[in-house]
Amino acid sequence: MVSDTSRPTGDAASHGERRRGARPTPLPESLQAVFAEYQHSLARPGGPLDAGTVRVYASRVRQYLSWLAADGTVEGDPLTDPDARDRAARDYRTHLQTVAERKPATINAHLTAVDDFYRRRGLGPAAAERADRPPTTPRALDKRDQLRLLRAADRAPLRDKAIVYTAFYAGTRISETTSLDTGDVHLSAPKGRLIVRHGKNGKYREVPLHPKLRTVLEEWLDERTGRKGADTSPALFLNRRGGRLSARSAYTALRAIADTAGLPLGRDGVFTPHVLRHTAGTTMTLQGTDIVIVAELLGHSVETARRYSRPTHQDRQQAIERLTTDE
Known part of the structure; x- marks a missing residue:
C-alpha cells in the first residue's frame, strides 16, 4: 500500500x-x-x-x-x-x-x-469506467468571430497569417501544423493538397487546399526562401533561429492574433487554437458535407466527427425560448 x-x-x-x-x-x-x-x-x-x-x-x-x-x-x-x-x-x-x-x-x-x-509500467489500463458526460458540440467560432480572426490574420506577419489559414482552412491540429515540411505542400495539382504525414495516432491524410489557403501558402513559401534556415531545415514554418517552429510558439502566435481580433481567450473564452479545427468541422457539417468526408479530412473517426452535428448550447436555448407563453 x-x-x-x-x-x-x-x-x-x-x-x-x-x-x-x-x-x-x-x-x-x-x-x-x-x-x-x-x-x-x-x-x-x-x-x-x-x-x-x-x-x-x-x-x-x-x-x-x-x-x-x-x-x-x-x-x-x-x-x-x-x-x-x-x-x-x-x-x-x-x-x-x-x-x-x-x-x-x-x-x-x-x-x-x-x-x-x-x-x-506494463500493467495495462485500469478497469475504471469513465464519468458520464452529456453529449456536447465542440466549440466553434460563429461567422462574425471567424471574420474578425481572419481580418486580424491579414494584418499579421505572413508566417503567422499562414499558420492561422492552415488551421482554419485545413483543420490541422497545432502539432500537425508545426510538423509540416515544405514537401508536404503540393501546389502543382489543379487546386493543390496538403499532406499530414503524422496525425493523431500516426494517421496519414491528404487535405485539398482551399483557394485562400493556397494563395497564402504560395506567398509564404516565396518569403520563406529568404529566411534563416530555409536551405537547411525542411520545416514549413521556421522560427527566428532557422529551426522548426515549436507548437508552443505557434500557439503564442495564434493567441496574439486572436487577442488582436478581440476574441476572448482560454478555456472559458471563445478562442483556443483547437477551436479553428472545430470551426472547420462544424462549418462543413452544417453545410451538408457527408460525415465520412469530414472525418477523413480532419483525421477523426466517424463517431468522433458526429459531434459536429450535435445541437449547440445556443440551439438548445432557442428551442426553450420558442415554447408557448401566455401573454
Missing part, C-alpha cells in the same frame, strides 16, 4: 489542475523515482504524443501519484498489482467527482493519463 502524509495544496488540491507558473504538486520521496521514470518514457523522442500532451499527461499523473500517497486507503500496491490498480483508479475517479468537483470531461481526461501511466 502506498501511503504518505503529503497532500496537494492550494488549487492543485481543490481542482486537480496546476495553474501556469504555480509550483508542481508535491510528491513524497518514495514516488519521485516512479514519476521520473514515467517522465523519461513519456518524453522519449519520436513518441506518438506532441509536446503539449506530454506536459499535460505528466502533470495529471503527478497529481494522481500525490493523491495516491495521501489517500493511503487502497489495499495492495497500486503500482504493481492489477487489482489494486483498478481499485485506486476507481477511488481516484470518485475523488475527482466528489472532492475536487471536476467536470466529467476533465475526470475522463485525468483517467486517460492514468491509463497511459499504467501502460508504460
Whole structure:
C-alpha cells in the first residue's frame, strides 16, 4: 500500500489542475523515482504524443501519484498489482467527482493519463469506467468571430497569417501544423493538397487546399526562401533561429492574433487554437458535407466527427425560448 502524509495544496488540491507558473504538486520521496521514470518514457523522442500532451499527461499523473500517497486507503500496491490498480483508479475517479468537483470531461481526461501511466509500467489500463458526460458540440467560432480572426490574420506577419489559414482552412491540429515540411505542400495539382504525414495516432491524410489557403501558402513559401534556415531545415514554418517552429510558439502566435481580433481567450473564452479545427468541422457539417468526408479530412473517426452535428448550447436555448407563453 502506498501511503504518505503529503497532500496537494492550494488549487492543485481543490481542482486537480496546476495553474501556469504555480509550483508542481508535491510528491513524497518514495514516488519521485516512479514519476521520473514515467517522465523519461513519456518524453522519449519520436513518441506518438506532441509536446503539449506530454506536459499535460505528466502533470495529471503527478497529481494522481500525490493523491495516491495521501489517500493511503487502497489495499495492495497500486503500482504493481492489477487489482489494486483498478481499485485506486476507481477511488481516484470518485475523488475527482466528489472532492475536487471536476467536470466529467476533465475526470475522463485525468483517467486517460492514468491509463497511459499504467501502460508504460506494463500493467495495462485500469478497469475504471469513465464519468458520464452529456453529449456536447465542440466549440466553434460563429461567422462574425471567424471574420474578425481572419481580418486580424491579414494584418499579421505572413508566417503567422499562414499558420492561422492552415488551421482554419485545413483543420490541422497545432502539432500537425508545426510538423509540416515544405514537401508536404503540393501546389502543382489543379487546386493543390496538403499532406499530414503524422496525425493523431500516426494517421496519414491528404487535405485539398482551399483557394485562400493556397494563395497564402504560395506567398509564404516565396518569403520563406529568404529566411534563416530555409536551405537547411525542411520545416514549413521556421522560427527566428532557422529551426522548426515549436507548437508552443505557434500557439503564442495564434493567441496574439486572436487577442488582436478581440476574441476572448482560454478555456472559458471563445478562442483556443483547437477551436479553428472545430470551426472547420462544424462549418462543413452544417453545410451538408457527408460525415465520412469530414472525418477523413480532419483525421477523426466517424463517431468522433458526429459531434459536429450535435445541437449547440445556443440551439438548445432557442428551442426553450420558442415554447408557448401566455401573454
